[in-house]
Amino acid sequence: MKPPAEQRSNRSGTAAIVGRANVGKSTLLNTALRERLAIVTPTPQTTRDRILGVLRHGDAQIALLDTPGLHRPRSRLGRRMNTMARDAAREADVLVFVTAIPKNVSSDLAPAGRDVEILQQVDPESRAILVINKIDLLGKNRSLLLPLIEQFSKLRSFSAIVPISALRDDGVNLLLDEIASLLPERGPAYEEDFLTDRPVRFFASEYVREQVILATKQEIPHHVAVTIERFEEGVHVTHIDATVRCAREGQRKIIIGKGGERLKGIGVAARQRIESLVGRQVHLSLWVTIDQGWPESAHALDSLGYVSVSGDDEAVS
Template identity: 40%
Template sequence: MTQTCGFAAIVGRPNVGKSTLMNRILGQKVSITSRRPQTTRHQVMGIKTEGQAQCIYVDTPGMHIMSRDRNKAINRFMNQAAGRALRDVDCVVFIIDRTRWSDEDQAVLERLENVTAPVILAVNKVDRLQDKGELLPWLESVGARRDFAAIVPISAKHGTNVEALEGEVMSRLPESVHYFPDDQITDRSLRFMAAELVREKITRQLGDELPYQMTVEIEEFREAGNVTHISALILVERQGQKVILIGDRGERIKSIGRDARLDIERVLDGKVMLNLWVKIKRGWSDDSRALKSLGYDLD
């Protein structure tokens, strides 16, 4: 029987549910999520193999319009990472949020103008629509913006119609041998996953208090007997951010560490000893060289 295999880029503006969709498709967490925009900062591949078909989904940072408060090296990196994911893919899943259409949605659509791969429009969070009667006329309206290969209303959070979206993607994969072993689900290392899970817990617990000038670097990742020892360094840019992260008598950093450890243990399927440290590194988010040393590297 002929095998099929190909790449599908998941794109859209920040906070439309790209990572939630990929995790739903894979049946487990590969990309971190939070209610805060721009939680995803890297391309992350999620690999789904079903029988003779293998699709490599590429989760991307939210494409955003550069502005005064979004004009740092890290913002440029995220836009470049998202744009690069459109190269040489076999299919694009463009996600929007219900019947909302913003300037950033329009900017994403314009970036897709030169993409020759079929573009499937996924209208997400339809479960939140107060008036379901709005959906059909909206789908007809938004369909006029581009000749989409398909338009699929979904709820990534609840799984509604996600199987139909997968079918649309899978039907467009070319004949090819599989690029990855059938049991592999991501291209990212366990070390990378550990850092991302720590960052997720920080974002979820301190999203409204801590700006985006925060990142996580794994300094130690080793197995000793039945325990994986992980030391993670949390970098911030100002003393005030460090104080917020640590919290009163260290309670906040303990809470972040506890939540992150439990998720990492699920990923590793084993016991984890997690140590967190906070350090000030001024200006790292607007320093291309510093970003590259911290793993923000398009290559």
């Protein structure tokens, strides 16, 4: 029998989703929110900002923070991304450390070297949950999970260890139960229907960048930034003009494609994504320009919004 509403605990707080690149952090955020809010691609270092998503789980309000994958930075942008993730981990009530099963599992599994490094860097006193994502890749090798869990348990203590498949929505509800149970008892910090703190124009630029990453491969995604030049909400249609910034003429040609076909595809897919977020018709116009050196320019990064809270811009990790 459930206790009466006034006796039920009311928990709320933040949970930072942290881990190396490409382990499925943004997929986890989206699955938990039941909304394709964050961008997801097979290319590592897709997420460049913290993305907040607030959800209700039972009597708890969970503010999930998706973060950029921790990696060896090769640019000022990379250093800022790492700082953003570390700041989020430090400030959150709960640390959700995500690792993932690699593709083509055949023999024993062990924590990746980068996992070990990251775990050494986070506060050993923090409340941490270990999430082992992509368990769908285990197939018939599920018995490999237990030894992997044992090895992770030797690295630090975890309040809970939850194997999941964020892609298949397997185990995510259990994970939310664990997060909720670790949050402090206090009233909700956000209004009931609050989803995120970023404006639609931020997600518009993200959805264009997502389609550029999906349509191009290799190095190009790391050299691309998207800025919104116009965002006008008309009576029936929202008009958005966006500029895709890349580093070289060769990249510009690839993004535009033969006869502009690739850019057209990018525009159509991004527009559909924005329309489903805002629930109204969108007219999206795209331009591609060459803007060399922006990942190293503090001024460019500031104006693109890639700002680290602690300002730890120069720190090399």
